[in-house]
Amino acid sequence: MTLIHTIENSSRSVQRSIPDATVARLPIYLRALKSLAEQGITTCASQELAQSAGVNPAKLRKDLSHLGSFGTRGVGYDVEYLRYQIAREIGQTQDWDVVIIGVGNLGEALSNYGGFSTRGIRIAALVDVDPQRIGQKIGALTVAALDDLETVVAASNISIGIIATPAEAAQGVADRLVESGITSILNFAPALVSVPDGVDVRKVDLAIELQILAYHEQRKSGEPTVVNV
Amino acid sequence: MTLIHTIENSSRSVQRSIPDATVARLPIYLRALKSLAEQGITTCASQELAQSAGVNPAKLRKDLSHLGSFGTRGVGYDVEYLRYQIAREIGQTQDWDVVIIGVGNLGEALSNYGGFSTRGIRIAALVDVDPQRIGQKIGALTVAALDDLETVVAASNISIGIIATPAEAAQGVADRLVESGITSILNFAPALVSVPDGVDVRKVDLAIELQILAYHEQRKSGEPTVVNV
DNA sequence: CCTTGTGAAGCTGTTCACAGCC
């Protein structure tokens, strides 16, 4: 990806840029900490936290070491304090407004998905091309026209776009998003979208996930462990 | 992960086990090849195919080299032949039957998702706990009771389970799936599920994807590239 | 004594660059 415009270490302040692999796990730690907090646990060792997050303790400690030094040797971490530090690092102290483009089955499911609000994500707008869809109400939101994307983005201070259209429409929508000033895109369409430098695209391809499982499944059942000599 | 019960190289046959990173890209190549085929292109160089898949040509060639040697030096690859070889490797020559557990917004969206059938995935059954849901028709399928999971799995020759329940229910469902003999699970619930060795679990967490984007977004807008000295 | 934070080792994946082959 290499989208991090390497600031190549200015003199002061902590060394920027946390490894991608670490960033991807920070939300998991956050959820694990939340769960510990709800159980009334106020302090934990890397051991427990790691277990609760499904990683190995060394990895957890290494990950945290990229953000700073928040633990106490011989004791562990203060749950609330660590929670706050991670939240701050990944920008969870504010809410992020998101627009979903494409209000089909998936778009609608996403807009009704309950898991976002507690994680700093707010679905702020829905957009579609279909005249039948435009004006329709989904929960508290009214579906806007794709033509009004720029207006919608500007009005709602939106910073992330979700593409939930068919594959053919994906590139066009991505272009429109970029024009609107959006620099972070989550793409659910099974298509490659290309964007200018400085714009982040993440892709979630549901079919691919299943195809990967199918591959392993084939391995497991296909050849019944031929350990011939 | 390390779920590949390393056969540690028996004497004959190609060395098994393709790198995970490669497996994850094979479906992408397959789609790119399909697209080329539809444009009437019968032969292609790694250059074009790589571009169409969004990877670099060297990586593509290295990936393919793990499956065998399917190209012609000085010429490139035969689109149909390569397509068949990759499809064979990832088990796309047959259809894989899938059960979705949890027919909420997401489960329903998945069951209506058009992108599966062309990629060798067939939603064969839907299951829920909610008595209101059970018996309901979604497309051609009738929602079955969670209690009948074993029966459903056996009857339809299902090999993959998709967990689309709330987080609290995920572990219980995973246990039921494993009991039913399922060894491949795609988990959409924002929860860690633990399973015995030999069972593959992949996780898709929609909120995490957005949180990762939010992190980068914060980076981009937060500090306006402080390149102080 | 116990647990963190971290150099160092090891592993996996990517990229380079070229020999091999059509």
Next chain:
DNA sequence: GGCTGTGAACAGCTTCACAAGG
């Protein structure tokens, strides 16, 4: 000449194991 297939260099991530420090 041109493109594949691949050893070798490289980069990033994970794991180990231990010194540092409460």
